[in-house]
Amino acid sequence: MRTRRMKVSGADACYHVMTRTVNGERLFGDREKEILRKMLWQVADFCGVEVLTYCIMSNHFHVLLRVPVVxxxxxxxxxxRYNVLYPKPTKYQTASIAVMEKELRDDGEEAEGIRRKLSARMGDVSEYMKAVKQRFSVWYNRSHQRYGTLWAERFKSVLVEGKGNPLQTMAAxxxxxxxxxxxxxxxxxxxxCGYAEAVAGNKLAKEGLAGIWASHADGSARSRSSLAEALQSHRELIFGKRAAEAGLAEVTREKALKVLEKDDAVLPKATVLRCRVRYFTDGAILGSREFVRGFAGVWQMEKGRKHPPKPNLLRGADWQDLATIQGLRKQVFG
Structure with missing residues (x-):
């Protein structure tokens, strides 16, 4: 899905969204990444969505979001929430906020319009990404005496089962x-990235990591994970249990790609996660077969397909029943 997300209800689904700069230009240094990092958290607060983890690179960024029912x-x-967007308001913005406060207190026709306009921007991935990208574009172009489009496309998104192995694997x-x-x-x-911020002690990043690990790997419920448990579990997933302490992958990326060229190849999950895996960016829906099957009809209607798709199990590692709607049989790994 490149232009919109599937509408789902309940708290059992999340979204992996990503976007790139125009022509893939490496425009972001540390200063730009720092500004964008702050905006990711700021706009999430405004929209009422939860950033579980994220990563900002020199020419693109990823965000894993949980979107509650509005x-x-x-x-x-x-x-x-509106004030969150303007931590240092101008005189004009201060005056506008004062007018808004008065109209809401008066509770007239103007108040209803304000409520509708603001509420329409809440709890929606598209509105979140639109706000982040527009606000960052304005800052970037102004700071670099630049004009024109900054982003290559609207954004790509993958609907992710919001618990257990699918969510944890996507976060890693x-x-x-x-x-x-x-x-x-x-x-x-x-x-x-979200993991580094959590390790460094950022409160929101810690809450995001704990939320990712708030259920067992098999999907069974448990109480919200403590930070120490979440950090250890996340590290074991990233490095593999045997290599977690040493911080080393068992097989290099180059060797892994050679092995993965074989259709029946199976490598440790931590090793395959060090390769580019298109399932996580182009799979459209990621989760257990049951989860993917449950949204196949919605995906079919949005894509205008004649026949409902079947869940496709991921290959290349022991993914524990992970499936996507898109088979991606060619050039999955890179």
Missing amino acids: SEIPDKELLR YIDLNPVRAGIVDDPKDYRF
């Missing part, structure tokens, strides 16, 4: 971006 939002909370894949790029050997050493 309920009626009190006026006080609407104003708080996102956090391993700087390792795949050869920037670091350990994602905790890369400031601009």
Whole structure:
């Protein structure tokens, strides 16, 4: 899915969204990544979505989001969220916020319009990405005396089962971006990803990591994971249990790709996650076969397909019943 996300209800689904710069230009240094990092958290607060993890690279970024069911939002909370977008308001913005507060207190026709306009921007992945990309584009172009489009496309998204192995595996894949790029050997050493922020003590990043590991790998429920348990579990998934302490992958990426050229190849999950795996960016839906099957009809209607698709099990590793809607039989790994 490139232009919109499938609408789902309940808290059992999340979204992996990613977008690239125009022509894949490497435009982001540390300063730009820092500004974008802050905006990811800021806009999430405004939209009422939860950033579980993320990774910002020099020409693209990934975010793993949990989107709650939107309920009626009190006026006080609407104003708080709106103010989040303007931590240092101009005189004009300050005056506009004051007018908005008065109209909401008066509770007239204008108040209803304000509520509708703001509520329409809440709890939606498309609105979240639109706000992040527009706000960052304005800042970037102004800071670099630049004009024109910054982003290559709207964004790509994958609907992810919001618990257990599917969510945990997707999070690990996102956090391993700087390792795949050869920037670091350990994602905790890369400031601009959710795992590193959690290790460094960021409250929101810690909550995101704990939320990812709030269920067992087999999907059975448990209480929200403590940070120590979540960090250890995430590290074991990233490095493999035997290599977690040493912080080393068992097989190099180059050797893994040669093995994965064979259709029946099976390597440790931690090893395959060090390769580019298109299932996690182009698979459209990622989860257990039951989860994927449950949304196949929705996907079929959105794509205008005549026949409902079947879940396709991931290959190349022991993915534990992970499936996607897109088979991606060619050039899956890179």
